[in-house]
Amino acid sequence: MSALPIAGHWFERKALGDGITLLWEPHVHPLLRCNIWHVAGRDSDLLIDTGLGVGSLAEAAADLFGKPLTVVLTHCHMDHAGGAHEFGVCCVHDAEAQALAEASNHLPLDIAAYSADDLAWFSGVGYDISGGLLTAIPHAGFDPGTHVMQAAQASRLIGEGDVVDLGDRKFEVLHLPGHSPGSIALWEVASGTLFSGDAIYDGALLDQIPGSDIPAYIRSMERLRALPARIVHAGHDPSFGRSRLVELADAYLNSRSDPMTIDVIVPEAMRKAYDAFHYAPAVREAGLIFCSGVIGQGDSAEDEFRDAWEKIGLILAETGANYTDIVDTTIYMVDLAANAAVMAKVKDEFIHAPFPASTWIGVSGFVRPGARAEVKVTARVKS
Ligand SMILES: [Zn+2]
Secondary structure: OOOOOOOOOOOOOEEEEOEEEEEEEOOOOOOOOOOEEEEEOOEEEEEEEOOOOOOHHHHOOOOHOOOOEEOOOOOOOOOOHHOOEEEEEEEEEHHHHHHHHHHOOOOOOOHHHHHHHHHHHHHOOOOOOOOOOOOEEEOOOOOHHHOOOOOOOOOOEOOOEEEEEEOOOEEEEEOOOOOOOEEEEEOOOOEEEEEEEOOOOOOOOOOOOOOOOOHHHHHHHHHHHHOOOOOOOOOOOOEHHHHHHHHHHHHHHHHHHOOOEEEEOOOOHHHHHHHHOOOOOEEEEEEEEEEEEEEOOOHHHHHHHHHHHHHHHHHHOOOOOHHHHHHHHHEEEEOOHHHHHHHHHHHHHHHHOOOEEEEEEEEEOOOOOOOOOOEEEEEEEEE
């Protein structure tokens, strides 16, 4: 027997104008409290999702269901499809039909069925369910411990580009996998209204549950971000407008993209300089290797310049490239008139035709006192 009180009524509802009514289950934890949408049409009405299936939606909202009704399930998780068995006609995406027929997305409603690890996992993804999934029961004798989701049959399979037509309103099906394989949204172009299901809502999104697919979710989110929606009526949580849609999509995309990083090239011999002076000998980006300027060491100009070119070879070798991969050189020198001829001679020991682009610049000095030249090159990454 459940210690929970019996709810006076199981569903709340609110008319939002534009023929749209929101229904929800106030005694259900937000994790499983889905938004149920009723849209009035001229020839038929649309019901989007059916709730958990513990209280009778067909009875509670009978006054709304006067016309022929098209029931569309955004996907077949228990909180959206649990009540589908009450309605003879359900449209689902192909990829969800089996889950609906087998009621395979059942979740226990009795919190005792969850291990401490389960509870910690739910908490980690944004849902603290430790206090229970229900705050009331729908009728006397209802036992959360024995309740199981009921199966239902799909009467029509819907997919990308299909249209649900109410006579005066047309909703296009968008296939937005990620949360689940056959997650769909309904898009009314004329009004800019999107019923998004769990593809996006203003709460903690779930992309690591059975059937979830993060790369697919990323692609769906990029699609949603580009949609010129005026209003989004989501599978959970409050409705929102276009700017919030973009914010939520960006937040998801940022959370799932690699952190901004650069590919630094640091030969072991230069590790100390990298750590001490905070610069990379080279960085690999966009198919190119950008080398830092290199100053050689040597008593004579010739020895100094040769040492610089040899060090450049060492850096390039770290990536598998060599002198023939250099596409651009910039050479800075003090006393250009005196050093240019020596630099030209030494350079030719390393650089052969076809020659890379090259710029020579006279300067007043370098970080290392007494140095005569600094050589900077850009090379292509060996493919
Ligand atoms: Zn879901």
